[in-house]
Amino acid sequence: MVLWRTVRAVPGWILALALGLVLLVLPWAGLDFSASRQIQLTLILALVVSGLNLSLGYAGELALGQAAMYASGAYIAGLLSKAGHTDILVQLLVAGLGALAVGVVTGIPGLRLGSWSLAMTSFFLVLLVPDVLAIFPRATGGRNGLSGIQSPTLFGTLLDGTGFYLVISVVAILWFAVLRNIVTSRHGIALRVLKQSPVLAASTGISVFRMKLLAYALGAIPAGLAGALFANLDLYVSPEAFSFTFATTVLSASILGGSASVYGALVGAAVMQFGPNQSSGFQQYALVFTGVFLVVGGVLLTGGLARVCRVLVTRLDRMAQPEVNTVATGTGPAPNIPPYKGATLRIRDVSKAFGGNQALKDVSLEALPGTVTALIGPNGSGKTTLLNMVCGFYRTDSGEITLDGAPLHGLTSDGVARAGVARTFQTPNIPAGVTVLEAVASGRYTGHRTSVLAAVLRTPRFRRVRHEDLREAERMLALVGLDHLRDTEAVSLPLGMRRLLEVARALIDAPGVLLLDEAASGLDEHEVERLASLIRQIRDAGGTVVLVEHNFRLVLALADDIAVLAHGQLITTGPPEAIERDPRVLSEYLGVDPAPTAAHTSTDRMTGAATSGENT
Incomplete structure (x- = not known):
């Protein structure tokens, strides 16, 4: 294993350069x-x-x-x-x-x-x-x-x-x-x-x-x-x-070698060129040969030969370093968020229908800088639909959505993000093949641009932006308590950690508005405390937070203002102390009988009625 650790210490480009020199x-x-x-x-x-x-x-x-x-x-x-x-x-x-x-x-x-x-x-x-x-x-x-x-x-x-x-x-x-x-x-x-x-x-x-x-x-x-x-x-x-046979040969080589690999193309091309092309009957049965290689590469070798090599390298790494615990919990103090300018999000009389289903009807909402605005409601009430409309994934049937007075409802989804709206998702969406650090750094891609040519030539500007990407990503990971996992493959993290990673990715470019869609779902008690502390820091730093959450206790502890949706309509808004005693909220959201005694039901009891799962 000492020999293996020595080999792994050699940069990958050195091995590639050595192969090139041999060639x-x-x-x-x-x-x-x-x-x-x-x-x-x-x-x-x-x-x-x-x-x-x-x-x-x-x-x-x-x-x-x-x-x-x-x-x-x-x-x-x-x-x-x-x-x-x-x-x-x-x-x-x-x-x-x-x-x-x-x-x-x-x-x-x-x-x-x-x-x-x-x-x-x-x-x-x-x-x-x-x-x-x-x-x-x-x-x-x-x-x-x-x-x-x-x-x-x-x-x-x-x-x-x-x-x-x-x-x-x-x-x-x-x-x-x-x-x-x-x-x-x-x-x-x-x-x-x-x-x-x-x-x-x-x-x-x-x-x-x-x-x-x-x-x-x-x-x-x-x-x-x-x-x-x-x-x-x-x-x-x-x-x-340049026939269709050649096109299928290229596809076979890509899948067999590993399409998500730099050198998989070389491996796949070598297999196809030194393999079936050596057969005298290849030209006659070319499609049969390429079809077989497509099946082998696509079904039996998912990810191609490159993935087989990566799995082998991973196993050897674990054998060489059996003491490494990739899911340990970070214990270092979290850094503070520097002050930044949040944006005012205003939603006015927004409606949306999908065929005959009226998902939202005349919904209005306002989220101000330095506040946490919570959006709650039963399953299917339209909470996620409203977030999708804010983000530009759905078009409004009527009404308007503005950010600091500028309209958002006419922008594309990527345009909304560049305008300063960031979000997390109900199901954490993490790309495969990247580390935790790289996944968080991806949130800075459009806010701090460098050209492809600069990346190819590794210009000073590219190196400077890359250094800033990694520095900010490390700071965000420290905020959510995942800095000890910076080099771990992101998709291998447990659900709760992936949710925190998404929050870090959404926060890295200091968005004007941060939309959190059930960010606390799947988190353990320690992680919920970390998330709550982070949301308070964002609010205190001047950020605008819209929180969609089924953890009613967390909502009451964090929100400055709460909006309640039911059946696609806004039934009430107000501060936490008013919402937790509102008869309509008790009935529609918590499923509690709105009798006079229900107004004095403890918050702990009410939170038991709020369960996860937004389906709209």
Whole structure:
């Protein structure tokens, strides 16, 4: 285990760099032509697969368009070569930009339509590639293919077999370095948040459409580069090379290697290239082979070979450090929240119907800075529906919602979040594959921007923002008592801790209004005390808190004002001491007989009637 701890202490990029160096020196280690060609084809396929991984594995959007982008890069490079522009760097640049343009143009309509539209759009795009090429037979060679491509050059020097092998290897190494920098940055965490839930992404201010288009368009670039390299490998391009069979091969390699893995693309491509492609009958039964690999990777190896490796590494880590307790309770003093400006949330005569069901009718509510406004009511009364309308997930049928006088009811959900409204959910929504620290830091993504290019180049601004992200995330974790779990995978936490993590994520960017939807549900006594203390700090710091909660004792202890919903209508509002004695509240919410003696029933007895579960 000492040896294992030593290996784990080595940064991952060092191991990847060592593999890259081995790849570069293989031609001088007696590599024969056949093996060299297979490695080059593997690297080209891995480039295409990595583009799909960015879209599918990280953004959660299935698309097969990489085959069409691969074709565009190959034909762009081939046509440039025939026109006398044989420099491989020029071809790579133009092919990458051309594929990027194809990705943007084809991605916009597919993503605008939503749901499975991008998958279907890209599917038909692949099927149309041979027909599109046949329309311009003089330029593309039509269905006969593009021939007459000249041998590539680099700075005016003709590249031989070894030289071109090095070009392919260097391009692959550089791209995977770029990909790693993207997915390990705040942009990569944002993509994982989007994959987990578009609703969660929008609630943190991430534009779902733009982020999915970014992933899809960026994934087009390595496909274009791969196409240019492929065209110069055989100096001939045929439409059959970009068929639906190739698209399914790319998908199989992605799923088998692990779509949510930087180097899973390389592993999956190697399996597909050195496996079925070695069979003489592969071309005849290609769809059968790729179908089998899809089943193996998607069903028997959920998460691909990359997940198998991660599970093995996790087990070895536990064996090497058996004394680590990942669910211990933090005991350090919680830091204070610095003063910040809350916002005034006003809801005026809001109504919402779903078909014939009137979920809300003429509901009005006001939440002021420096106060806790509680929203209570029986199951199905419309509490969560009202929060969803505030957040922009539902449109109002009538009425208005404003934040410091600015209308919210016309904004998109991500626009509402950027305006200063943050929330938690009834069911904690935590992205997989990120640590507790990263999950909390994701709440700062839209409030403190850095470009993807800055993430790739690791510019000083990117490093500064990243440092601030982690510092603020550590402070928020200390507030909720989870700072000792900063490096734990977030989804592995118990329910109560995941709720506290959500509160920390919602609070990290000092929102004008904080909406807490049953944040105390599932918390133990210690965690409820921590949450109550945190809510008081937010209020005292000047924040605006709207609390939806079934723990009536907690509501009475925290709220400055309480609004009660029943059957989609507001039945009463007032301070806690008035609400706990209101006959309508006793009847509708607590289920207590509103007889004269009921007004003197103890709070402890009344809280027993308030149970969890908001279904609307």
